[in-house]
Amino acid sequence: MTSGTTINAYGVMQAGGPFKPYQVEVGDLGATEVELEVLYCGICHSDLSMIEDEWGVSKFPIVAGHEVIGRVLAVGEQAGHFKPGTVVGLGWNSGYCETCHYCRRGDQNLCAEARFTTLTGGGFADKVRADMGSLVVIPEGVDLVSAGPLLCGGITVFNPLIQFDIQPTAKVGVIGIGGLGHLALMFLNAWGCEVTAFTSSEHKRTEALSLGAHKTLNSRDPEEIKSASMSFDFIISTVNVNLDWDLYIQALKPKGRLHFVGAVVDPIQFTLFPMIFGQRDISASPVGSPAAIETMLDFVAHHQIRPQVEIYPMSQIEEAFKHLKSGNPKYRIVLSRE
Incomplete structure (x- = not known):
């Protein structure tokens, strides 16, 4: 068992407050815990929601950051299969109950007792601890600098491909070309699908084609969307704003599915x-299980997929979040400790 240690972090003391250097004293390493040296940590919009307590679940002081690429420093007595020096990833959840029905069948991401990394001590720090069941080894061939966003944004858009058995012959639409959407385009193109990007930004239409879309449609133009009536087997929405969802439902083929991964707060x-007569579905999903993350990382390594990221040193975390708030990152932000 490893004795306690000091974690040097960047914490937020109150909702909406600035980041400040913050030291966390932690006790002995638990039997199933692993301690990581943080190498890189992505910034997700969910981190912003947590430090501003938009969801009403945050506890202050808070050390956010849940897209962690780290090197194993120490392991608990039951976590010896993680060897010191191994590079691993830690995403939205830092642990699971491991005993509920969902954990036992491999759906740990649906565990009601899953622990949020941002609430147990996240990756905006020099070290982080997590339960061994929440960690995944980063396979050879995955770019470590850009890999962090795969552990949240990446698995969020990859998980539905597995859950709904999306076929490579499917015609798929992606609403929104941002942190989630740009990854969805790359994944779906590599999956073999015919991919259409819905975006309201003219310059992003060109970018979408370079990222893997075969076609583009204006997400704010009703007539343009109507022209694609009954065209899609699957449409995935990555945006956090309300749109005219009836238009998108009518763009689905019979038995098609409109799936939400972007967090629209309003009803x-x-x-x-149109749902009844076309036997269509509406659904939503969170991040995926550790096994799904491992599958995604193997897929990424095979197809050499890299999230498009902008790099900031960890010491410039305040500037990085200002850039995130501007809405202009292309397309994810990663903090580096190297």
């Missing part, structure tokens, strides 16, 4: 009859 509205 969504849609007309039921």
Whole structure:
């Protein structure tokens, strides 16, 4: 068992407050815990939501950061299969109950007792601790600098491909070309699908084509969307704003699915009859299980997929979050300790 240690972090003391250097004293390493040296940590919009307590679950002081690429420093007595020096990833969850029905069948991401990394001590720090069951080894061939966003944004858009058995012959639409959407385009193109990007930004239409889209449609132009009526097997929405969802439902083929991974806070509205007569589905999902993350990382390594990231030193975390708030990152931000 490893004795306690001091974690040097960047914490937020109150909702919406600035980042400040913050030391956390932690006790002995638990039997199933692993301590990591943080190498890189992505910044996700969910981190912003947590430090501003938009969801009402944050506890202050808070050390956020849940897209961690780290090197194993020490392991608990039951976590010896993680060897010191191994590079691993830690995402949204830092641990699971491991005993509920969902954990036992491999759906740990649905565990009601799952622990949020941002609430147990996240990756905006020099070290982080997590339960061994939440960690995944980063396979050879995955770029470590840009890998952090895969552990949240990446798995969020990859998980539905597995859950709904999306076929490589499917025609798929992606709403929103940002942190999530740009990854969805790359994944779906490599998956073999015919990919259409929905975006309201003219300059992003060109970028979408370079990222893997075969076609683009204006997400704010009703007539343009109507022109694609009954075209798609699957549409994935990565945006956090309400749109005219009836238009997108009507763009689905019979038995098609509109799937949400972007967090729209306000209630969504849609007309039921097109759902009934077309036997269409509406669904949503969070991040994936550790096994799903491992599958995604193997897929990424095989297809040499890299999130598009902007790099900031960890010491410039305040500037990095200002850039995030500006809405202009292309497309994810990563903090580096190297």
